[in-house]
Amino acid sequence: MSNILEVRDLSVSYGGIQAVRGISFDVPEGQVVTLIGANGAGKSSTLRSIVGLVKPAGGSILFQGEELKGNPTETIVRKGITLVPEGRRVFVNLTVQENLRLGAYMRNDDLLKDLNWVYDLFPRLKERNWQAAGTLSGGEQQMLAIARALMSRPRLIMMDEPSLGLAPIIVQGVFDIIREINRRGVTILLVEQNANMALKAADLAYVMETGRITMKGKGSELAENEEIKAAYLGKARK
Amino acid sequence: MKKQTEAFVSVALIAALLIVLFVLERVIPSTSMLFTVLKKGAIYALVAVSMNLLNGFTGLFSLGQAGFMLVGAYTYGVLTIPVDQRANVYMYYDGGLIQFALHPILAIVIAGIIAGIFAYLIGLPVLRLKSDYLAIATLGFAEIIRAVFQWDKLGPLTNGSNLLRNYPSYKSVLFYFAASGVCIALIVLLINSTYGRAFKAIRDDEVAAEAMGINLAHHKRIAFVVSSFFAGVSGALLAMYQTSIQASMFKSAMTYEILLIVVIGGIGSITGSCISSFLFIILSEWLLRFLDSELVIGGFKVPLLRSGFRKVVFSIIIMIIVLFFRQGIMGTKEFSVRGIYNRITGKGRKAQKGGAADE
Numbered sequence: 001m002s003n004i005l006e007v008r009d010l011s012v013s014y015g016g017i018q019a020v021r022g023i024s025f026d027v028p029e030g031q032v033v034t035l036i037g038a039n040g041a042g043k044s045s046t047l048r049s050i051v052g053l054v055k056p057a058g059g060s061i062l063f064q065g066e067e068l069k070g071n072p073t074e075t076i077v078r079k080g081i082t083l084v085p086e087g088r089r090v091f092v093n094l095t096v097q098e099n100l101r102l103g104a105y106m107r108n109d110d111l112l113k114d115l116n117w118v119y120d121l122f123p124r125l126k127e128r129n130w131q132a133a134g135t136l137s138g139g140e141q142q143m144l145a146i147a148r149a150l151m152s153r154p155r156l157i158m159m160d161e162p163s164l165g166l167a168p169i170i171v172q173g174v175f176d177i178i179r180e181i182n183r184r185g186v187t188i189l190l191v192e193q194n195a196n197m198a199l200k201a202a203d204l205a206y207v208m209e210t211g212r213i214t215m216k217g218k219g220s221e222l223a224e225n226e227e228i229k230a231a232y233l234g235k236a237r238k
Numbered sequence: 239m240k241k242q243t244e245a246f247v248s249v250a251l252i253a254a255l256l257i258v259l260f261v262l263e264r265v266i267p268s269t270s271m272l273f274t275v276l277k278k279g280a281i282y283a284l285v286a287v288s289m290n291l292l293n294g295f296t297g298l299f300s301l302g303q304a305g306f307m308l309v310g311a312y313t314y315g316v317l318t319i320p321v322d323q324r325a326n327v328y329m330y331y332d333g334g335l336i337q338f339a340l341h342p343i344l345a346i347v348i349a350g351i352i353a354g355i356f357a358y359l360i361g362l363p364v365l366r367l368k369s370d371y372l373a374i375a376t377l378g379f380a381e382i383i384r385a386v387f388q389w390d391k392l393g394p395l396t397n398g399s400n401l402l403r404n405y406p407s408y409k410s411v412l413f414y415f416a417a418s419g420v421c422i423a424l425i426v427l428l429i430n431s432t433y434g435r436a437f438k439a440i441r442d443d444e445v446a447a448e449a450m451g452i453n454l455a456h457h458k459r460i461a462f463v464v465s466s467f468f469a470g471v472s473g474a475l476l477a478m479y480q481t482s483i484q485a486s487m488f489k490s491a492m493t494y495e496i497l498l499i500v501v502i503g504g505i506g507s508i509t510g511s512c513i514s515s516f517l518f519i520i521l522s523e524w525l526l527r528f529l530d531s532e533l534v535i536g537g538f539k540v541p542l543l544r545s546g547f548r549k550v551v552f553s554i555i556i557m558i559i560v561l562f563f564r565q566g567i568m569g570t571k572e573f574s575v576r577g578i579y580n581r582i583t584g585k586g587r588k589a590q591k592g593g594a595a596d597e
Contacts, residue, residue, distance in 0.1 A: 051449065053445075053448060053449065072453070073448055073449065073451055074451040074452070074453055076451075077449075077450065077451030078451065082449070082450075083449045085445055085446055085449050089443045089445060089446035089449075090442075090443075090446070091438065091439050091442035091443055091446065091447075092442055092443075093438065093441070093442050093506075093570065094435070094438055094439065094442060098435055098438075101432075101435065102435055102436070102439045102447075102450055102452075103450055105432070105435075105436060105439075105450050105451055105452055106450075106451040145446075148450070152450070152451070
C-alpha cells in the first residue's frame with residue numbers, strides 16, 4: 001500500500017522552543033492513523049505545520065510525492081488536505097449551510113452534490129441547515145466541523161482532538177463517523193488524548209512524547225502494550 | 239412569497255421613496271431643515287455602512303473612517319474647482335498646482351479610488367495588528383492624514399489650512415439618495431458574495447477561516463480598501479453638501495459619531511446602520527437643537543439648557559445603549575420586505591425549515 005503522506009525529520013519551533021524535534025512518520029492511503037500523546041507532546045504543532053498554519057523549522061512533508069513545506073494553507077487545502085481544528089471552531093454567527101459552503105471555499109465547482117453527501121452522513125445537520133452554528137450543541141458543532149472539512153473534498157483529513165469536551169456517548173458517535181468517513185475512501189490522521197478510543201479506531205498508531213515519536217505499531221497492538229496501558233490508558237500493570 | 243414579488247415590492251418602495259422626495263422638493267422651500275437632515279443622513283448612512291463592512295462583517299475594529307472621508311473630500315474639491323476660480327481659492331499659493339477641472343461624478347469616483355489607495359498603503363503595516371491595536375493605529379493614521387493635508391508645503395495642492403470652496407455641487411436631495419443608495423447596494427452585493435461569506439468567517443474565527451484556506455491578509459486588505467473607497471465617496475458627497483472643506487472638520491470626533499451610528503443600528507446590520515444614521519442626524523441636527531439654547535418659560539429659566547448640553551445628552555444615550563442595548567436597533571438582523579411580509583402573515587419559521595440544499 002502506498003503512503004499518501006510521508007513526514008521526514010519534521011521539526012517545529014516557536015521562538016526558540018522546540019515543539020517538534022525531528023519526527024518521521026507515514027500515513028498509508030485509505031487508513032486511519034492516529035498520533036497519541038500527552039499535552040504538549042507536539043501533536044497539534046505537527047498537524048498545523050502539515051497544513052501550513054505554522055512554518056516548519058526543518059524536514060520535509062511529502063503529500064502524494066509532492067513537497068508541501070513552504071506552501072501557503074490555501075494551496076495545501078486545494079491539493080487535498082484539510083484540518084479539523086482543535087476545539088471545533090465553527091463560525092458561530094453563520095448558518096450551518098454557510099459553514100459548509102466555507103469549507104469548500106477553495107473550490108468553485110458545483111457544491112450541491114457534496115452538500116447532499118454530507119447531509120447524508122450527518123442527517124442532523126440537514127435538520128439544522130438554517131440555524132446559526134453557535135446554537136448547536138457541542139456534539140453537533142463537532143459534526144459540523146468535520147462536515148465542513150469534508151466539503152473541500154479532501155484525500156486526507158486531519159482531526160485535532162475531535163473528542164475534546166464531549167460526553168462519552170457523543171464521543172462514541174464521533175468515532176463512528178470517523179470510521180464511516182474512512183470507509184467512504186478518505187484517509188484520516190487523528191490526533192487524540194483519548195488514547196483508548198483512538199487506538200481502537202486506528203489501523204496504525206504513533207506515540208509522541210516531548211516532540212519525538214517514541215513508539216509505533218498497529219492500533220490494536222499498542223492498545224495491548226503494557227507501557228501504553230500504564231501511561232495513557234489509565235490501566236495498572238498486571 | 240416568491241422572489242420575484244419580493245424584488246418587485248422592493249423596487250416599488252424605492253421608487254415611491256424617490257417620488258415622495260421629488261414631490262417634497264417641489265412643495266417645501268429648499269431651505270427647510272428637512273432637506274439638510276435628509277442629505278446629511280444619506281451621506282452618513284453610506285459611511286456608516288462602509289464602517290460596518292469592516293467592524294461588523296469582517297471583525298476589523300478600525301477607527302480611520304474620518305481620515306478616508308477627508309481624503310475623499312479633498313480629492314473632490316481639488317479636482318472640481320473651476321479653473322477661473324482657482325486663483326481666488328488658492329490666493330496664497332498662486333492659484334495652486336492643478337489647472338483643470340473634472341466632471342463632479344468622475345471626481346467622486348476618483349475620490350473613492352484615492353481613498354482606497356491610501357487605505358492599501360496604510361493597510362500594509364496596520365492590518366497585521368489585531369483588535370484594539372488596529373483601532374489605535376487606524377485612528378492615529380487618520381490624524382496624521384489630517385495633519386499632512388494641512389501642511390503648508392502641500393499648499394499648492396491642498397490649499398494648506400485654508401478652505402477649499404467654489405466647487406460645483408448638486409443641490410437636490412435626490413442626488414444624495416441615489417449616490418448613497420447605489421454605493422450601499424454595491425456593498426450589500428459584496429457582503430452577499432462568497433467574499434462576504436469569507437469576511438464573516440474571518441470575523442467569527444480567524445484560525446478556522448485560515449484552516450479552510452481563506453487567505454487572511456488578502457481578504458482583510460480587500461475589506462479595508464473597499465470600506466475606505468466608500469468612505470472616500472461619502473467624503474466627496476459631504477464636501478458637496480457643505481460647499482466648503484477644511485481639514486479640521488474631519489476630527490476623530492467624526493469617526494466616533496459614525497461608530498455611534500453603527501453601534502446604535504446594530505453591528506452587522508446594513509439596514510440598521512441606515513435607519514440609525516437618519517435617526518442620529520435628525521436628532522442631533524434638528525430635534526435636539528433646543529437643548530443648546532437657553533429657554534425661559536414665563537420668567538422661569540429651565541436649568542441645564544445651554545450651549546453644549548446636546549453633547550451631554552448624547553453621551554448619556556451612548557452609555558445607556560452600551561449598557562442595556564448592545565444589540566442596537568437591529569442586532570445582526572436585516573429589515574426586508576420578506577421579513578415584514580412573514581411577520582404580518584405569521585409565516586417564515588416554517589418556510590425556512592425543510593428547504594435544505596435548495597439554494
